[in-house]
Amino acid sequence: EPEVTQTPSHQVTQMGQEVILRCVPISNHLYFYWYRQILGQKVEFLVSFYNNEISEKSEIFDDQFSVERPDGSNFTLKIRSTKLEDSAMYFCASSEQASSNQPQHFGDGTRLSIL
Amino acid sequence: GESVGLHLPTLSVQEGDNSIINCAYSNSASDYFIWYKQESGKGPQFIIDIRSNMDKRQGQRVTVLLNKTVKHLSLQIAATQPGDSAVYFCAENTGGFKTIFGAGTRLFVKA
Numbered sequence: 001e002p003e004v005t006q007t008p009s010h011q012v013t014q015m016g017q018e019v020i021l022r023c024v025p026i027s028n029h030l031y032f033y034w035y036r037q038i039l040g041q042k043v044e045f046l047v048s049f050y051n052n053e054i055s056e057k058s059e060i061f062d063d064q065f066s067v068e069r070p071d072g073s074n075f076t077l078k079i080r081s082t083k084l085e086d087s088a089m090y091f092c093a094s095s096e097q098a099s100s101n102q103p104q105h106f107g108d109g110t111r112l113s114i115l
Numbered sequence: 116g117e118s119v120g121l122h123l124p125t126l127s128v129q130e131g132d133n134s135i136i137n138c139a140y141s142n143s144a145s146d147y148f149i150w151y152k153q154e155s156g157k158g159p160q161f162i163i164d165i166r167s168n169m170d171k172r173q174g175q176r177v178t179v180l181l182n183k184t185v186k187h188l189s190l191q192i193a194a195t196q197p198g199d200s201a202v203y204f205c206a207e208n209t210g211g212f213k214t215i216f217g218a219g220t221r222l223f224v225k226a
Contacts, residue, residue, distance in 0.1 A: 106158030
């Protein structure tokens with residue numbers, strides 16, 4: 001069964017540094033998403049991406065964050081000038097149709113630790 | 116405001132018993148609901164979904180019930196197995212691209 005894959009599985013970064021989290025969505029999917037999960041808490045929506053542009057974003061997704069689909073297979077989340085509170089699991093997800101119509105497929109996440 | 120929450124943070128059941136996990140939502144405009152299962156170290160995994168024009172949907176060993184009058188969603192797992200131990204999240208979508216997750220319920224299955 002096709003999977004969403006994320007790399008790296010664990011990223012350790014010094015506060016203030018930039019970090020790029022990478023995702024390879026399922027190949028025929030058109031909608032892409034990033035979520036964050038702080039340890040022990042619920043999964044929080046960050047952003048959705050369709051047709052090479054952001055379709056919706058949450059209040060968490062401020063100017064510090066950006067997303068990009070640099071080629072036909074990768075989908076990245078960049079966090080500029082990381083803060084301690086950015087430490088969390090970051091999940092990428094994708095779906096063939098919009099999330100209002102079908103569930104998303106999630107990767108196993110990247111654990112981001114900010115020191 | 117929009118929010119999805121859960122009544123109980125943990126649920127412990129005996130293997131073979133049925134499990135019921137509950138969820139309350141506050142956004143009456145939500146029209147699509149999903150249950151996800153999250154095992155340790157993994158991402159959320161789709162279990163079952165339901166649209167607001169339905170009040171019940173069944174899958175393999177799982178049933179989702181939707182009560183729009185009281186804005187309540189439940190997940191029933193029949194004959195619970197050790198492999199069902201995980202955190203279960205309900206999630207809602209109001210028709211856009213944003214899915215809102217609830218707080219999660221941890222299910223423990225005792226052998």
